[in-house]
Amino acid sequence: MPSSDTNLPLIVIGAGGHARVLLSTLLQLGRHVVGFTELEASEKVLLGIPCIGNDDAVLTYDPQRVLLVNGIGSVGSDSKRLRIYDSFVSRSYRFTSVIHSSACIVSDARIDEGVQIMAGAIIQTGCVVHENSIINTGAQLDHDCIIDVHAHVAPGAVLSGSVHVGARAHVGAGATVIQGVHIGAEAIVGAGAVVLSDVPPSCIVVGVPARPIRVKA
Ligand SMILES: CC(C)(COP(=O)(O)OP(=O)(O)OC[C@H]1O[C@@H](n2cnc3c(N)ncnc32)[C@H](O)[C@@H]1OP(=O)(O)O)[C@@H](O)C(=O)NCCC(=O)NCCS
Numbered sequence: 001m002p003s004s005d006t007n008l009p010l011i012v013i014g015a016g017g018h019a020r021v022l023l024s025t026l027l028q029l030g031r032h033v034v035g036f037t038e039l040e041a042s043e044k045v046l047l048g049i050p051c052i053g054n055d056d057a058v059l060t061y062d063p064q065r066v067l068l069v070n071g072i073g074s075v076g077s078d079s080k081r082l083r084i085y086d087s088f089v090s091r092s093y094r095f096t097s098v099i100h101s102s103a104c105i106v107s108d109a110r111i112d113e114g115v116q117i118m119a120g121a122i123i124q125t126g127c128v129v130h131e132n133s134i135i136n137t138g139a140q141l142d143h144d145c146i147i148d149v150h151a152h153v154a155p156g157a158v159l160s161g162s163v164h165v166g167a168r169a170h171v172g173a174g175a176t177v178i179q180g181v182h183i184g185a186e187a188i189v190g191a192g193a194v195v196l197s198d199v200p201p202s203c204i205v206v207g208v209p210a211r212p213i214r215v216k217a
Pocket of ligand 1: 073074075154155172188190191193204207213
């Protein structure tokens with residue numbers, strides 16, 4: 001993203017818990033937030049920022065003059081977060097990445113467009129975080145982890161070196177994944193799990209050590 005883009009005003013999509021954390025982060029970073037959207041237009045104000053209407057209200061803004069922030073959180077392959085992203089990108093809008101000032105990210109890590117890195121996260125050398133993924137509060141990625149598109153590493157999760165998290169996968173809050181493990185696309189690692197071996201695509205694993213409970217339909 002060109003550095004001049006960081007001066008563009010922002011619109012946050014959504015008004016739930018994840019959106020509010022993003023709003024407070026953006027305000028702390030000194031970014032100019034025009035407003036947020038809700039399912040229905042309302043008079044609601046969050047942290048001094050007004051609701052601009054429902055998601056269609058975004059379309060009244062020129063895609064060249066505004067950047068979006070995806071405030072829809074996700075557990076598992078939450079299709080709404082993905083749908084919002086694809087729908088606005090297909091209309092030429094761009095999602096800015098949001099990086100909390102307390103996150104620790106080494107200079108050679110690659111952070112793609114629309115990625116959100118929350119307070120206290122740590123991202124070590126050689127990591128790549130692809131489009132629209134969330135590295136949530138206090139999560140840690142050790143060296144050479146790859147996080148595919150639309151994935152979510154939830155608060156406090158710890159990935160050892162060279163872990164690969166597939167597209168739309170979810171690593172639950174406080175989970176630990178040992179080195180070199182591959183979490184398949186759309187898989188879910190339950191909160192607090194300890195993952196010692198690869199997780200197949202769409203598989204849900206829980207516990208210590210992590211075991212499959214089912215495969216998503
Ligand atoms: C793994 C998870 C997705 C399972 O959800 P679910 O499919 O609705 O599963 P259920 O709640 O029906 O539980 C199924 C079984 O797995 C167990 N289980 C569920 N989650 C578990 C977990 N994290 N650790 C250990 N066991 C778990 C349940 O106790 C239940 O066991 P039982 O059949 O013996 O009663 C969910 O519990 C979870 O951990 N989500 C991650 C939450 C998270 O990361 N939040 C962060 C948001 S920012």
